[in-house]
Amino acid sequence: MANPSAVCNGHLHHHHHQKQNNLLKSGIHKKNGITKGMKKNGVSNGTVYKKKFVEHFEQAPMYVAVLTFLGFGVGTIFGYLRDFMRAWGLEKRNLAAEREQQKDFVPLYQDFENFYTRNLYMRIRDNWNRPICSVPGPQFDLMERVTDDYNWTFRFTGRIIKNVINMGSYNYLGFAETDVNALKTVTIELQKYGTGICSTRQEMGTLDKHVELEKLVATFLGVEDAMVFGMGFATNSMNIPALVGKGCLILSDELNHTSLVLGARLSGATIRIFKHNNMQSLENLLRDAIVYGQPRSRRAWRKIIILVEGIYSMEGSIVRLPEIVSLKKKYKAYLYLDEAHSIGAVGATGRGVVEYFGMSPDDVDVLMGTFTKSFGAAGGYIAGKKDLVDFLRTHSHSAVYATSMCPPVAEQIIRAMKCLMGLDGTTQGLQRVQQLGKNTRYFRRRLHEMGFIIYGNDDSPVVPLLLYMPGKIGAFARRMLEKNIGVVVVGFPATPITESRARFCVSAAHTREMLDTVLNALDELGDFLHLKYSRYSKSSHPELYEETRLELED
Amino acid sequence: MDIKSMKNYLYWLYCQFELITCSYLMEPWEKLLFYTFNVTMLVMVLYTTYIFVPVHISTAFQFFLHLFGNQHEKTVSVVK
Numbered sequence: 275m276a277n278p279s280a281v282c283n284g285h286l287h288h289h290h291h292q293k294q295n296n297l298l299k300s301g302i303h304k305k306n307g308i309t310k311g312m313k314k315n316g317v318s319n320g321t322v323y324k325k326k327f328v329e330h331f332e333q334a335p336m337y338v339a340v341l342t343f344l345g346f347g348v349g350t351i352f353g354y355l356r357d358f359m360r361a362w363g364l365e366k367r368n369l370a371a372e373r374e375q376q377k378d379f380v381p382l383y384q385d386f387e388n389f390y391t392r393n394l395y396m397r398i399r400d401n402w403n404r405p406i407c408s409v410p411g412p413q414f415d416l417m418e419r420v421t422d423d424y425n426w427t428f429r430f431t432g433r434i435i436k437n438v439i440n441m442g443s444y445n446y447l448g449f450a451e452t453d454v455n456a457l458k459t460v461t462i463e464l465q466k467y468g469t470g471i472c473s474t475r476q477e478m479g480t481l482d483k484h485v486e487l488e489k490l491v492a493t494f495l496g497v498e499d500a501m502v503f504g505m506g507f508a509t510n511s512m513n514i515p516a517l518v519g520k521g522c523l524i525l526s527d528e529l530n531h532t533s534l535v536l537g538a539r540l541s542g543a544t545i546r547i548f549k550h551n552n553m554q555s556l557e558n559l560l561r562d563a564i565v566y567g568q569p570r571s572r573r574a575w576r577k578i579i580i581l582v583e584g585i586y587s588m589e590g591s592i593v594r595l596p597e598i599v600s601l602k603k604k605y606k607a608y609l610y611l612d613e614a615h616s617i618g619a620v621g622a623t624g625r626g627v628v629e630y631f632g633m634s635p636d637d638v639d640v641l642m643g644t645f646t647k648s649f650g651a652a653g654g655y656i657a658g659k660k661d662l663v664d665f666l667r668t669h670s671h672s673a674v675y676a677t678s679m680c681p682p683v684a685e686q687i688i689r690a691m692k693c694l695m696g697l698d699g700t701t702q703g704l705q706r707v708q709q710l711g712k713n714t715r716y717f718r719r720r721l722h723e724m725g726f727i728i729y730g731n732d733d734s735p736v737v738p739l740l741l742y743m744p745g746k747i748g749a750f751a752r753r754m755l756e757k758n759i760g761v762v763v764v765g766f767p768a769t770p771i772t773e774s775r776a777r778f779c780v781s782a783a784h785t786r787e788m789l790d791t792v793l794n795a796l797d798e799l800g801d802f803l804h805l806k807y808s809r810y811s812k813s814s815h816p817e818l819y820e821e822t823r824l825e826l827e828d
Numbered sequence: 829m830d831i832k833s834m835k836n837y838l839y840w841l842y843c844q845f846e847l848i849t850c851s852y853l854m855e856p857w858e859k860l861l862f863y864t865f866n867v868t869m870l871v872m873v874l875y876t877t878y879i880f881v882p883v884h885i886s887t888a889f890q891f892f893l894h895l896f897g898n899q900h901e902k903t904v905s906v907v908k
Contacts (some may be wrong), residue, residue: 345850351860352850397853424855745847804844 354391398748442762448783449650467681500657506644509654584616590730618648725806
């Protein structure tokens, strides 16, 4: 096994970004499949990861990038042409414009900033904001809408497209359901409390339901205390300003979610960005911060906090938690982990990335998560030491001003969490987590075998499939809808300009038949649209993926 | 059968062209404009090729012949 892989190793290193175990550190070599490692007390030296960490970020062949730019070039030329026609009155203007009397004032609308929206987004706008009219379970019903003037306006025909397979909702454990038996407790609480709270946490908005929920969340995660908020986005943007302020340093990942970025900016602290999931970049920043201190006064930073996410939803990559924790302990920084997509979705019993890597929740200072994704509800939580949570109860903007979570939603989270922990007497929770794991692995394996370029970690239920060219974004989404499958496609502002993608969210509620339907449709569509760019179709090179690389990849 | 698969293949190629150059997203009059422009450019390039390339090739051929085959010409002229 050593010799052929030694040759392939160089090939792999050049083309295939594969991040794996850093067994390099202790110089452990694999010869003929036998690991000759220095073992101390039965634990291999130098391994921070207890199991294989395999991520794929394959680059497409060069001609794909060239053709993508060509496509954007043609789109831009026609955009200029249309703008010219609109400016000279040859075509009707559909966007906002100033009144005649205001023409001499400072311009209100900067035309060029919206160039992309006006000329490229409008053409494929029918693939977003599609209204659905049922619960977003594994299948949903879609309201049919048509456009008469190339996506400037829509009208509903009145028909409903039934049973569209849902590959876009964040329904990882399948708790978005309408089964009467499952929702029994929620109905009881709805009749007992009603729907509105009409107050904030610090006034009259703390109910016994919130106290029960917070205790349950703390037990679930294995921490001292937790606090819940009504909105997931607001949990980040309103609490980070309470935790850090001027004179503090925030080290944030390149691809962090907008809520984290907004919270960091609102806090007024200094923000430095490190490359996505890149530990050398983070370590360099930490060293510089400690050696040089604050910019002008050279004083030590009041606090250094690292903001990362558990699973990054656009890439499907999982954070390198063991390395970050060791860095944080070495340089005495704090860690804020946003588990919006990973809580419930990874880990042997669904307790998130902390359990996935086999670490203790005491290693992470602030554990944050949302209930929107895996629990079928709304809202977020922050958990950690009791001192931290007590501080947030008094100092968070959300606690003072925002309405608290409404009781039926709190009950939905309680029942979902009890199901996950097994406290309702069944093993349904564990079955859901395992089903999600099986579905994820199956889906990813089949897509790799078919030859698509998929990003992200093998264990992440978020699967981005790369489309690259702007023309294919619209074609892909429309044709998938014709086959009765609903997908989410993402283009330029949310992703780099050449890497537009379709993002699939695998759910525990998907049956094998549904996944097979989707995979067959993807196969057909992949051939028709020519999307199978991968040079490493897994079935043809099985040995390359068992290899443990001996170099640390940037 | 062969004609049918050939036609399918050509249709598939046309679809790829449409997707890559974003003409799939264009309104009909834009497509007309774009295709007219492309076809015109293509015809002009082909016409230029047809007119100029044979002349250039024969000139180049004569030049190389002159360079390498100079001795033969001289002997021919002496015999003449």
